[in-house]
Amino acid sequence: DAGITQSPRHKVTETGTPVTLRCHQTENHRYMYWYRQDPGHGLRLIHYSYGVKDTDKGEVSDGYSVSRSKTEDFLLTLESATSSQTSVYFCAISESARSSYEQYFGPGTRLTVT
Amino acid sequence: GEDVEQSLFLSVREGDSSVINCTYTDSSSTYLYWYKQEPGAGLQLLTYIFSNMDMKQDQRLTVLLNKKDKHLSLRIADTQTGDSAIYFCAESRGNTPLVFGKGTRLSVIA
Numbered sequence: 001d002a003g004i005t006q007s008p009r010h011k012v013t014e015t016g017t018p019v020t021l022r023c024h025q026t027e028n029h030r031y032m033y034w035y036r037q038d039p040g041h042g043l044r045l046i047h048y049s050y051g052v053k054d055t056d057k058g059e060v061s062d063g064y065s066v067s068r069s070k071t072e073d074f075l076l077t078l079e080s081a082t083s084s085q086t087s088v089y090f091c092a093i094s095e096s097a098r099s100s101y102e103q104y105f106g107p108g109t110r111l112t113v114t
Numbered sequence: 115g116e117d118v119e120q121s122l123f124l125s126v127r128e129g130d131s132s133v134i135n136c137t138y139t140d141s142s143s144t145y146l147y148w149y150k151q152e153p154g155a156g157l158q159l160l161t162y163i164f165s166n167m168d169m170k171q172d173q174r175l176t177v178l179l180n181k182k183d184k185h186l187s188l189r190i191a192d193t194q195t196g197d198s199a200i201y202f203c204a205e206s207r208g209n210t211p212l213v214f215g216k217g218t219r220l221s222v223i224a
Contacts, residue, residue, distance in 0.1 A: 004156075033211055040216065041216060042202065042214055042215055042216030043157070043202065043214040043217070044214075045211055048211050058211065090156055090157070092156075092157075102159050103157075103211075103212060104159075105156030105157040105158070106156050107155060107156050108154075108156055
């Protein structure tokens, strides 16, 4: 299995509080991604990174920010959590964004905003 | 962007074949993927097909690609209870992140 960990694995927080999720990889892959998974919506891209300090928005980026100060870590921050951000969050990595390169997924973080 | 479409549910009996269908949107997609998600876990790549191929077989899995209709299918022969999972179709669109379908939940009845 690709070396991807996510922390925390579960979190319950209150509306209006800031939350940071961490993705850590040991594969030295250039690309890292944050997705959210919701029933009826499948997997939707939030943000992705193509290098240290290089990030871009995905399909559902509103309310989220990201940072990547080291190759191995990609942080997802909810500045002020809302109930609509209750979801399962997955991190993924790939060597390249080119279509021939596989994406490897982390185990997920289940976030509940009350 | 436009959606990658999949049916949401499929139920089959153990030992039968399962066929999961997907329609994608970008005729220039070079690779098409099938990912499997088991309960409580992340997605894992199951198989993929390059766009210049019509079919790819890998043990119990057969992928069929119809580029004219932008239709992709995954056939699982002799379906087992361990095949129960959510299956995601994904397409590549150049050098941008993969676009995933909503996933098909396969239930295998013993």
